[in-house]
Each structure stands twice: as C-alpha cells, then as structure tokens.
Amino acid sequence: MxxxxxxxxxxxxxxxQVAYNQLIEKAISLHYSSIAFTEHLDLLPQELGVIGLNSLTHYITQITTLRTTYSxxxxxxxxxxxxFHQVQAIANSLLDMYPMDIVLGSVHFLSDHTNVAVPLAAKLSNNQLTDYYRQNLKLVTECxxxxxxxxxxxxxxYSEQVVDSEHYPIIRDIFQAMIDKGIALEINYSAYRKMLQELIPSRELMDYYSELGxxxxxxxxxxxxxxxFDDHYCEIEKQIDFSRFDLIAPTAKKYF
Ligand SMILES: [Zn+2]
Ligand SMILES: [Zn+2]
Structure with missing residues (x-):
C-alpha cells in the first residue's frame, strides 16, 4: 500500500518546529510516495492579531525549491x-492568487469561541457538539x-470516544455534501499523542461514511x-480496510 x-x-x-528538509528525508527513508505540507492559514481576527500572516509567495518558493532537491x-x-466558512472572502481571494495542491478545511472554533483543537477545560456540552457539527456542515457545503x-x-x-448517535442526522448531511462535492474524509492519528488512543473520526463515523457511499x-x-511524523501510521495500516476506501490523489502544480 x-x-x-x-x-x-x-x-x-x-x-x-519541523524543518522541511528533515521531514522530507525522514519520509523518503520510510518509503512514503507522497506528502503534503499543510501550513496553517488562520484568518479570524483574533488569530491574525496574534499570529500574523506568512508570505505565501515565500512558502510556495520554498516548496518549489525542495521539489527540485528531492525528486x-x-x-x-x-x-x-x-x-474557512467564517473567513470566506479573504480565504477565497488568497487561494485564487496562490492556488494550492491541496486545501484542508478544519473547524477550530465554536460559535462561543471555544477552541476545540487544544486541551479542553471541560467536555463539550450537547449544544456545543451540535454547534461543532453545524460548523462542519457549513464548511463542507460552502467552501x-x-x-x-x-x-x-x-x-x-477525552479518554474515550464520544457516542455521536444523536448527531447522526447532521453528520449524514456533512457526509452527503462531501460525497456530492468529492471532498475526502481525513483519517487523523494525532489523538494517539493526546488522551484518546484512537483514530479520528471514530470507527462508527468511518463506517457511517462508508455506508452512505x-x-x-x-x-x-x-x-x-x-x-x-509516522509515529502511529501503523494504526492506519491495522485499522483501515483499503478495499472500502480510495486514497485522495492530488497532483503537484507547477508554480513557476
Ligand atoms: Zn493541523
Ligand atoms: Zn487543525
């Protein structure tokens, strides 16, 4: 595979703190055929004010140079x-000017400004969970x-997966919109570095996505x-039935 x-x-x-050349050399030594750097583009005012915005020209130039070094x-x-769904005007104009090989969309903030991608002070309430899935639906539908x-x-x-069954109607709409638009579902293994020793999304949601087509x-x-990098890739190989899924296959653009 x-x-x-x-x-x-x-x-x-x-x-x-990842240096591009070190990561690429590790990927080659571990026999990866394709990798994507997916730098953060965080455009909410509270993020821009703290983090600022990097030069996308500089980023593209660096990746283009690395491609010639590592063939x-x-x-x-x-x-x-x-x-993305909250910053569509600016994100769309940046992506028009600087077209990328691959664009990931992610929900980090709830309507009440809770950041769900950092350690949480408390488990999300039912209303927050509903809001989280609504944001994801808006993201896949509009962006x-x-x-x-x-x-x-x-x-x-969390120490164990949340049972999402009561949110299945909205999750069904998310998956249906993704299937209609050809958006891939990411299987992410970062949770093995945190509290939860599982892939995300949960096995139940992966099965549901598959059942819906x-x-x-x-x-x-x-x-x-x-x-x-690669620290829990074995879980992907162990747990994902590749006869049921196709890997997304973007092609590298020629930037210059
Ligand atoms: Zn990320
Ligand atoms: Zn993220």
Missing part, C-alpha cells in the same frame, strides 16, 4: 484553512476544500514535530 501523509505542519506554521518523493504544497480535516478533533482530549479518504499525522 502506498504511504502518504497529507497533513503536516512545517516551519511556516507558528506552532511547528524521489512527491511533495505537495498545501494549506490547512482554519474555520472549496479537498479534505475535511480532523472531524471530531475535540475527542482527542463515501469512499474518498486522506491520511494525516497532523505533525508539528519531526518525531510525530
């Missing part, structure tokens, strides 16, 4: 757009993304450190 990782944060992400592996230039990243990310900070998946380590 070909090895890919389409969710990696490198040195352009404020919260990552044994496909290197994709991508972004993880945080809360031009290739992959829905880390669905159920909040559960990384969803086949397209992506794989993401969500690495922010070199040691995170």
């Amino acid at each position: 070909k090895k890919i990782d389409y969710h990696i944060h490198g040195s352009f992400s404020y919260d990552s 044994d592996i496909e290197i994709l230039c991508g972004l993880e757009v945080g809360d 031009k993304i290739d992959v829905l990243a880390h669905l159920g990310v909040f559960s990384r900070y 969803g086949r397209l998946i992506s794989i993401g380590s969500d690495s922010h450190q070199l040691k995170h």
Whole structure:
C-alpha cells in the first residue's frame, strides 16, 4: 500500500518546529510516495492579531525549491484553512492568487469561541457538539476544500470516544455534501499523542461514511514535530480496510 501523509505542519506554521528538509528525508527513508505540507492559514481576527500572516509567495518558493532537491518523493504544497466558512472572502481571494495542491478545511472554533483543537477545560456540552457539527456542515457545503480535516478533533482530549448517535442526522448531511462535492474524509492519528488512543473520526463515523457511499479518504499525522511524523501510521495500516476506501490523489502544480 502506498504511504502518504497529507497533513503536516512545517516551519511556516507558528506552532511547528519541523524543518522541511528533515521531514522530507525522514519520509523518503520510510518509503512514503507522497506528502503534503499543510501550513496553517488562520484568518479570524483574533488569530491574525496574534499570529500574523506568512508570505505565501515565500512558502510556495520554498516548496518549489525542495521539489527540485528531492525528486524521489512527491511533495505537495498545501494549506490547512482554519474555520474557512467564517473567513470566506479573504480565504477565497488568497487561494485564487496562490492556488494550492491541496486545501484542508478544519473547524477550530465554536460559535462561543471555544477552541476545540487544544486541551479542553471541560467536555463539550450537547449544544456545543451540535454547534461543532453545524460548523462542519457549513464548511463542507460552502467552501472549496479537498479534505475535511480532523472531524471530531475535540475527542482527542477525552479518554474515550464520544457516542455521536444523536448527531447522526447532521453528520449524514456533512457526509452527503462531501460525497456530492468529492471532498475526502481525513483519517487523523494525532489523538494517539493526546488522551484518546484512537483514530479520528471514530470507527462508527468511518463506517457511517462508508455506508452512505463515501469512499474518498486522506491520511494525516497532523505533525508539528519531526518525531510525530509516522509515529502511529501503523494504526492506519491495522485499522483501515483499503478495499472500502480510495486514497485522495492530488497532483503537484507547477508554480513557476
Ligand atoms: Zn487543525
Ligand atoms: Zn493541523
């Protein structure tokens, strides 16, 4: 089975210490055929005010140079757009000007400003869970993304998976919109580094996606450190039935 990782944060992400060349060399040594750097593009005012915005020209130039240095592996230039549905005008114009090989969409903030991608002070309430799935539905319905990243990310900070059965109607709408638009479901193994020792989304949700006719998946380590890359890839190989799913296969653009 070909090895890919389409969710990696490198040195352009404020919260990552990963040097591009070290990551690429590790990926080659572990026989990956294709990887994507997916730097954060966080455009909510409270994020821009703290983190600022990197030069996308500089980012693309760096990845383009790396591709000529390392020809044994496909290197994709991508972004993880945080809360895309809330910042559509600016995100769309940036992506028109700087087209990416792969765009991940993720929900990080609830309507009440809770960040669900960091350790949580308390478990999400039922209303917050409903809000979380509504945000994901808006994201997949309204935004031009290739992959829905880390669905159920909040559960990384729980000791066991949440049973989502009462949210199945809205989750069905999310999956149906993804299937209609050709958006891949990311299987993310970052929860093995946190509290939850499971893949996200949960097995139940993966089965539900499959039952509804969803086949397209992506794989993401969500690495922010070199040691995170590949650290639990074996769980993907153990748990994912690749006869039921197809791996997303974006092609690298020629930027210059
Ligand atoms: Zn994220
Ligand atoms: Zn990420």
